[in-house]
Amino acid sequence: MTDPILQISVVIPLYNEEESLPELHDWIVRVMEEHRFTYEILFMDDGSRDGSWGVISELAAQNPAVRGVRFTRNYGKTAALQTGFQLVKGKVVITMDADLQDSPDEIPALYRLITEERYDLVSGWKQKRYDPISKTLPTKLFNAATRWISDVHLHDFNCGLKAYRQEVVKNITIYGEMHRYIPVIAKWNGFGRIGEKVVQHQARKYGQTKFGLERFIYGFLDLLSIAFVNKFGRRPMHFFGSLGTLMFFLGSLLAMYLLGEKIYNIYTHQPYRNATDNPLFFLALTVIVVGSQLFLGGFLGELLVKQSMTKSNDYLISEVIRSDERTQEVLSVPARRARL
Structure with a gap:
């Protein structure tokens, strides 16, 4: 019924x-x-x-x-x-x-x-x-x-x-x-x-x-x-991938600037220093690494979204009262996980 x-x-x-x-x-x-x-x-x-x-x-x-x-x-x-x-x-x-x-x-x-x-x-x-x-x-x-x-x-x-x-x-x-x-x-x-x-x-x-x-x-x-x-939630690459690509691009530009500056100084016979002596080098390296990690994070997120399955929330219930027009049933059960 x-x-x-x-x-x-x-x-x-x-x-x-x-x-x-x-x-x-x-x-x-x-x-x-x-x-x-x-x-x-x-x-x-x-x-x-x-x-x-x-x-x-x-x-x-x-x-x-x-x-x-x-x-x-x-x-x-x-x-x-x-x-x-x-x-x-x-x-x-x-x-x-x-x-x-x-x-x-x-x-x-x-x-x-x-x-x-x-x-x-x-x-x-x-x-x-x-x-x-x-x-x-x-x-x-x-x-x-x-x-x-x-x-x-x-x-x-x-x-x-x-x-x-x-x-x-x-x-x-x-x-x-x-x-x-x-x-x-x-x-x-x-x-x-x-x-x-x-x-x-x-x-x-x-x-x-x-x-x-x-x-x-x-x-x-x-x-x-x-x-x-x-x-x-269903397209994590759009967030992490976009942010990671932007950071990787900015870090690469900064690294190329430092390399270009060194090459220019060499050809113009001007004093120059190694790239590793410039604090900007470490900033560029950090931005590139973080950008790469964000991109990979977005990629892994996409894989998880594709493979994930919807699961119901479950909470521990100790007792349930059910009533209808014909009967009333009181269930006193050991703590159990309810999938409702």
């Missing part, structure tokens, strides 16, 4: 959020029932050390629309989202944080933007934020840099509240800390209808943030990685 086609899948990555989960669940269910949506809720427990998994298990026992995945350790938000994306069944996929700062009341409007306005992806924009300036100011700088590099014009790339067509999440791959660049990755994979909606931002009710200022440093490095891989 094939799985029923659902209208909405809600993917919620979480880490140590046991206090907020029941309230978030009830809020989502209330919205879904008011609008008569068929839905599922995927709680992605990213190695929580509190009682979050116990809460998820209780919610799954009460509501067959709840599914849960628990990692053996904290892999990060990107891993949780990527795994959730591979499991979703809904035509529209909604992602939100588990800390109650994202409002489930936004779900119907986001759903309509995907289904009626035909957007591939709609990103939330927390225009009014309830965060300290130590968080909001770096966020503004980060978003400005991302817009400039990616040419994707969103105000808030890192907003956890987003909506996607299922085809989008099934055809992109994220890793590292690249969850904040999903709009960029989606656009570069051909999903160019990207919209933005102002959403309500609420003050954190329980616990404290799990992210520090280092996320902006790592995030910027990930952006550079994405930009480079997107442009040169």
Whole structure:
């Protein structure tokens, strides 16, 4: 029997959020029932050390629309989202944080933007934020840099509240800390209808943030990685080969200049010195060697690209909750590597 086609899948990555989960669940269910949506809720427990998994298990026992995945350790938000994306069944996929700062009341409007306005992806924009300036100011700088590099014009790339067509999440791959660049990755994979909606931002009710200022440093490095891989990932020779050829050419010109200068001085009976006595000789030699290495690096990169095979990301999962209309199954298994 094939799985029923659902209208909405809600993917919620979480880490140590046991206090907020029941309230978030009830809020989502209330919205879904008011609008008569068929839905599922995927709680992605990213190695929580509190009682979050116990809460998820209780919610799954009460509501067959709840599914849960628990990692053996904290892999990060990107891993949780990527795994959730591979499991979703809904035509529209909604992602939100588990800390109650994202409002489930936004779900119907986001759903309509995907289904009626035909957007591939709609990103939330927390225009009014309830965060300290130590968080909001770096966020503004980060978003400005991302817009400039990616040419994707969103105000808030890192907003956890987003909506996607299922085809989008099934055809992109994220890793590292690249969850904040999903709009960029989606656009570069051909999903160019990207919209933005102002959403309500609420003050954190329980616990404290799990992210520090280092996320902006790592995030910027990930952006550079994405930009480079997107442009040169399948043609590394275009980057390394071009740069290597240019350096080799410049080094050769400098070496020929030094040789020509020596020959000229010999024929004109002027004093001259050996090329190795001139610091420019070592500069030319260094540039030639580095240029040759870059060219060879590009060549080897091309060979690796030709021979590489796409492999799925795999993360260690210790427990999985699966629910459908007929049965609920709780799998408690030894730590195993899941290929989803």
